[in-house]
Amino acid sequence: MPEVSYRHRLEITGKVSRSLVEEISRVKKEPEWMRNLRLRALEFFEKARTPQWLPFIEKIDLDEITSLYVKPDVEKAEKWEDLPEEIRKIYEKLKLPESYAKYLAGLTSVLDSESVFIGVKDYLRKLGVVMIPMEEAVVKYPDLVREYFSRVFPYTDHKFAALHYALWSGGVFVYVPRNVKVAYPVEAFFFVGREMEGQFEHSLIVADENSEIVFIEGCSAPRLRRESFHDGMVEIYAHKASKVSFITVQNWSRNIINFNNKRAIAEEGATVDWVEGSIGSKFTVTYPSTVLRGEGSSTTSTVMSISRGGVVKDTGSKVIHAAPRTTSRVTSKSIVADGGVSIYRGLVQVNKGAKGSASYVECESLILDEKSQSHTYPIVHLLDDDASVGHEASTVKLDEDQVFYLMSRGLRRSEAVSLIIHGFIRDVLKKLPFEFAVMMTRVLDAEFGEYGGVG
Amino acid sequence: MSIEGDFIGDSPTIRRYIEPREYLKDVEESRREGLAGKGVTVAGGVVSGGAGSTWQPPGCFSIYCQVHKTLNPETLVVDAGPDTHTRVDIDVGEGLLPLNLVLNLPDPNLRVVEFNVKGGGLLSAWVRIRGGSGRRLVLKLNLPEGRASYIGVSEECKGCSGERAVILESSRTLRVEEFIRVESSSFRGKNIAVAENGSKLDWETRGVAAGDSPLLHLHGLAVGAGGSTTALRGVVAVDKNSRRGSVVYGLDSIQLDGRSLMQPKLEVYTSEVKEARHYARNVRFTADQLFYLSSRGLSTREAYVLLLTGLAKTGVEDPGVSFLLEDVFRQILLKLGLPG
Numbered sequence: 155m156p157e158v159s160y161r162h163r164l165e166i167t168g169k170v171s172r173s174l175v176e177e178i179s180r181v182k183k184e185p186e187w188m189r190n191l192r193l194r195a196l197e198f199f200e201k202a203r204t205p206q207w208l209p210f211i212e213k214i215d216l217d218e219i220t221s222l223y224v225k226p227d228v229e230k231a232e233k234w235e236d237l238p239e240e241i242r243k244i245y246e247k248l249k250l251p252e253s254y255a256k257y258l259a260g261l262t263s264v265l266d267s268e269s270v271f272i273g274v275k276d277y278l279r280k281l282g283v284v285m286i287p288m289e290e291a292v293v294k295y296p297d298l299v300r301e302y303f304s305r306v307f308p309y310t311d312h313k314f315a316a317l318h319y320a321l322w323s324g325g326v327f328v329y330v331p332r333n334v335k336v337a338y339p340v341e342a343f344f345f346v347g348r349e350m351e352g353q354f355e356h357s358l359i360v361a362d363e364n365s366e367i368v369f370i371e372g373c374s375a376p377r378l379r380r381e382s383f384h385d386g387m388v389e390i391y392a393h394k395a396s397k398v399s400f401i402t403v404q405n406w407s408r409n410i411i412n413f414n415n416k417r418a419i420a421e422e423g424a425t426v427d428w429v430e431g432s433i434g435s436k437f438t439v440t441y442p443s444t445v446l447r448g449e450g451s452s453t454t455s456t457v458m459s460i461s462r463g464g465v466v467k468d469t470g471s472k473v474i475h476a477a478p479r480t481t482s483r484v485t486s487k488s489i490v491a492d493g494g495v496s497i498y499r500g501l502v503q504v505n506k507g508a509k510g511s512a513s514y515v516e517c518e519s520l521i522l523d524e525k526s527q528s529h530t531y532p533i534v535h536l537l538d539d540d541a542s543v544g545h546e547a548s549t550v551k552l553d554e555d556q557v558f559y560l561m562s563r564g565l566r567r568s569e570a571v572s573l574i575i576h577g578f579i580r581d582v583l584k585k586l587p588f589e590f591a592v593m594m595t596r597v598l599d600a601e602f603g604e605y606g607g608v609g
Numbered sequence: 610m611s612i613e614g615d616f617i618g619d620s621p622t623i624r625r626y627i628e629p630r631e632y633l634k635d636v637e638e639s640r641r642e643g644l645a646g647k648g649v650t651v652a653g654g655v656v657s658g659g660a661g662s663t664w665q666p667p668g669c670f671s672i673y674c675q676v677h678k679t680l681n682p683e684t685l686v687v688d689a690g691p692d693t694h695t696r697v698d699i700d701v702g703e704g705l706l707p708l709n710l711v712l713n714l715p716d717p718n719l720r721v722v723e724f725n726v727k728g729g730g731l732l733s734a735w736v737r738i739r740g741g742s743g744r745r746l747v748l749k750l751n752l753p754e755g756r757a758s759y760i761g762v763s764e765e766c767k768g769c770s771g772e773r774a775v776i777l778e779s780s781r782t783l784r785v786e787e788f789i790r791v792e793s794s795s796f797r798g799k800n801i802a803v804a805e806n807g808s809k810l811d812w813e814t815r816g817v818a819a820g821d822s823p824l825l826h827l828h829g830l831a832v833g834a835g836g837s838t839t840a841l842r843g844v845v846a847v848d849k850n851s852r853r854g855s856v857v858y859g860l861d862s863i864q865l866d867g868r869s870l871m872q873p874k875l876e877v878y879t880s881e882v883k884e885a886r887h888y889a890r891n892v893r894f895t896a897d898q899l900f901y902l903s904s905r906g907l908s909t910r911e912a913y914v915l916l917l918t919g920l921a922k923t924g925v926e927d928p929g930v931s932f933l934l935e936d937v938f939r940q941i942l943l944k945l946g947l948p949g
Contacts, residue, residue, distance in 0.1 A: 521880035524849075534871040534889045539864035542893050548886035549877045 158347055158376050160240045162266075166223035170216070172196060175320050178223050182289050182323070185296060195309035195319030202313035209495070210437050210466050214411055219383040221351040222321055224266035230287070231271050241270060248374060250343060253589065258370075259338035260285045264324040264355050265345050278336065283367075284329040285340060288356050291327035299327065302360055306389035306445075307417040314413045314439075318354050318385045325355035325386070330365040330396070339368035339401075339587060346410060349380040357388045361396035361424075368399040370587070373434075378409040381436065390418035392426050394448065399427040403590050405597070406434040408465070414440035422448030422477075429585045432459040432467055433597050441499060443472035446480035446511075457486040458582040458594075460601055461494030461526070470499040470531075475511040475541065486517035487579050490526035491602065501533045504541040511538075515545040520578050522552050522602070575602055627757060627784050627811050629672045635757045636676055639705035639731040646702030646728045649710075654695040655688045668788050668815060673759045677733045680707035687722075688713045695722045701730035701755075708734040717743030719929040724748070729755030729781075736762045742769035747933045750777045754806060757782035766794040767820075772927045774799040774934045777810075778941055785812040787843070789827070793820030799925050799934065800829045803941055804837035804867065814843030818854045822883075826857040828924030832917075833867020834945045842872035847885055849878035858887040861920060865945060892920060913947045914939060 164181065168174050175196050179189040204211055231237045234251045245251060245263065254261045259278045262285065263271040269287035278285060284295070291299050309319040326342045346353045361367055375382065384406065392398045398418065406412055412435040418426040428442035444453035455471035473482040488496035502513045519528035530547045552574065560570035575598060576583075583591045649656060669675055687710060689695045699706065714720055717740075726732055738746065752758060758781060764773065766789075777785070777800070789798065804810040810831070818825040831839035845858040856877075862869040871889035894916050902912035921938040925931045 519877070521877065521882075524880050526880060527849075527876070527878050529874070529876040530887065531874045532872065532887075532889060534860075534862075534869075534891070536862065536864060536869040536871075536891055539866060539868075540893070541891065544888070544890040545871075545873075546886070546888045547875060548884075549875065549882060550885075551880040551882060 158244050161227035163227040164225040165221055167220045192320050195316045199316035199320055219352045225268050226265050228270050258341050260340035262326045263343045267323040269324055281334045282331045286327055288325035288327050302391050306419050307415055314385055315415055318387050321354045322356040325357045328359045330361045330367045332362040333364045335366040339370050341370040343372040346375040346382045349378040349382055352383045355386045359390045361392045361398045363393045364395045366397040371402045373404045373406050375407040375410050377407050381409045383411050385413045388416040392420045392424035394421045395423040397425045401429040403431045408436055410435045412438040416442040418444045420446050420451035423450045426453045428455040430457040431594055437466045439468045441470045441472050445474045447476050449477045450479050452481040455484045456582050456585050458579050459488045461490045461496045463492045466495045468497040472501040475504040475508040479510045482513040484515040487582055488519045490528055491522035493525040496528045498530045502543055503535040504538050506537045508538050509540040512542040517547040519549045627782055632757050643704045646700030650698045651687055652696040653692045654690040657686045667763050673784050682707035682709045684709040686711045689720050697724050699726050701728040701732045704730045706732050710736045712738050714740030714744045719745040721747045724750045726752045731756040732758040734760050738764040744771045745927050745930055746773045748775045752779040752781055754780040759784045761786045763788040765790045766796045767792045770795040772797045772930055774930050776801045776937050778803045779810050780806040780808050782809045787814045789816040791818050791823045791825045795824040797926055798827045803832045804839045805834050807836040809838045811840040816845040818856050819848035819851050822853045824855045829860045831862045833869055834865040838868040840870040844874040846876040847882055852881040853883045855884040860889045862891040910947050914942050
């Protein structure tokens with residue numbers, strides 16, 4: 155998407171400091187507990203060491219990111235026509251109104267640091283599902299938010315989690331009541347409109363007992379001349395026998411440094427499914443994680459990443475089996491080309507007492523040229539001897555024999571390569587909603603056109 | 610990339626199983642006590658001292674290795690003799706014994722080299738294995754209860770082929786570091802680490818495959834018994850100038866009342882790979898497997914031994930190495946408290 159232009163009402167700039175954090179809290183008219191939480195997180199951020207194990211960390215200069223809170227000049231809208239034309243056009247280009255009308259039960263859209271659109275269909279309202287912007291939830295449902303906010307992913311986890319909690323703004327709060335099964339997905343869409351800007355949205359999903367929901371997260375940004383920084387967070391609490399599916403289609407432009415912190419806690423018999431389609435950005439660090447806290451809980455994590463032209467994708471998945479008879483399955487597929495770097499970093503830990511637990515991790519990389527790299531760093535940590543855990547990974551290059559065979563059946567080279575690439579990520583595409591699978595296929599064709607992806 | 614080359618790095622999720630400060634304290638205490646044993650004696654080979662005393666271990670990346678260098682170890686050369694079996698007794702006494710050992714394998718015959726450590730003192734040793742093409746080696750190490758110790762093993766294979774199996778039995782806190790560089794060569798390695806009596810065993814491997822058509826297949830098996838903790842980890846890298854390489858790095862773990870960590874890392878810097886894969890799994894035997902073997906007349910204990918020895922041979926190509934490994938491993942298993 156080319157550069158976009160729209161007006162801003164308020165912008166808080168400068169380096170990360172106590173006064174800046176207090177200013178954000180004041181502007182948002184937050185309760186005391188949230189202000190204190192931000193300040194505690196800031197204190198931790200200042201003390202915490204930068205993780206040196208990330209291969210590109212020295213290239214990130216947080217001082218370059220000067221706009222840490224940006225409020226667009228728009229009132230929160232519930233109808234598309236209420237948005238100013240220039241903003242509405244952005245969303246129309248991204249086909250959001252069309253998606254909302256066709257198959258979403260709810261949609262919230264965050265532009266820079268604030269939610270600008272929140273659409274909740276009658277279907278969702280009648281079910282009693284709460285879907286509101288995060289800052290509104292802090293005021294409207296303080297007890298509920300306080301019970302879960304920063305409990306799943308505490309700010310003490312790492313430096314960038316602490317930075318997120320100090321500066322968070324925007325995001326969505328979703329509460330699914332007991333025994334409610336939401337048949338249609340809901341979506342949160344995040345858009346960074348400018349360069350040298352930080353986006354720190356926070357999404358919190360609470361699925362009460364025996365409930366079900368599918369949540370889609372979309373991210374996009376226009377082509378920017380300089381970098382912007384995204385440090386978002388997703389916390390999921392899946393109560394007994396509930397089921398939460400979280401699907402991410404990340405399509406940031408090539409100037410976005412993307413830290414995406416995602417973690418879920420699954421209680422007894424609950425299921426959490428992560429699907430991660432990581433297409434864009436300059437650097438991406440994301441490891442969807444699940445703590446299987448209740449007996450019989452389970453999780454799946456399906457990650458697909460594309461790295462081209464110097465892009466580094468440090469992705470993976472982490473699972474902690476903390477209760478008996480818990481199961482997990484992780485599938486990761488990455489495609490690297492044109493000097494891209496793909497890294498899988500995963501953890502499977504079986505705690506003492508998590509008897510009869512089982513986990514299987516499978517990751518595959520497809521390298522399309524000699525300039526690219528693929529690395530795999532799995533960790534299997536077994537503290538109980540009654541568990542069944544397996545990890546397998548392989549790196550393959552484009553097989554010329556396969557290409558030759560397909561060409562001998564009458565396909566052009568480009569069609570043959572396209573077929574092989576699509577076959578490679580078939581497992582991931584199957585898990586995506588149809589519309590997203592089609593979109594992902596188009597992105598693959600565009601990204602790997604020169605290797606034959608456009609057919 | 611050289612054997613000492615930089616690897617991208619690791620997340621701090623893994624805690625150190627052997628706390629460096631405690632190890633340093635142990636080194637200091639052992640040095641103070643200084644009750645060294647009789648040193649090294651060799652049966653079935655020739656030992657000579659002094660040669661290559663300036664030799665330093667490659668790729669010294671850890672604090673344990675740095676400490677080893679500061680201990681000014683004596684360098685001994687052990688030439689395996691005409692017999693297939695060489696026994697190296699290392700008496701560390703109750704103090705500290707720093708040692709560099711160069712193990713020369715003169716011909717491609719299948720060799721068994723046994724390192725027996727005696728005494729409860731601290732051993733800090735580097736073993737450098739040298740040999741020609743077609744070398745086949747079964748290396749057996751035995752460390753009884755005692756102070757925390759450190760062992761490094763390095764082997765380079767350039768324009769040759771080789772196969773090596775290491776079977777290590779330890780009842781003490783032990784850190785093992787292993788470096789393997791394969792350049793336009795073929796090398797298969799199998800490491801079996803048995804930790805007993807509540808001990809901790811932390812084995813880290815660094816392997817590099819370079820040149821044309823290198824083959825580097827490394828398999829590890831950790832057995833934790835009696836409340837012991839085993840950690841098998843490492844990184845195998847395919848060099849960016851390497852072509853048509855085949856790299857496999859696989860780890861298995863059996864927990865007989867123990868804890869286990871596995872971290873097989875793979876770094877591929879080129880698309881010109883024939884095969885690059887790794888795996889990690891903990892092995893549990895199913896009731897069906899045991900029932901079937903019971904129906905063939907085996908007791909539960911015999912069934913376990915059969916299944917475990919089968920696992921020990923995974924990744925081993927040479928029939929001679931495989932046979933010897935099975936035999937040694939069976940003897941160790943019979944000592945352990947297997948079910949039945």
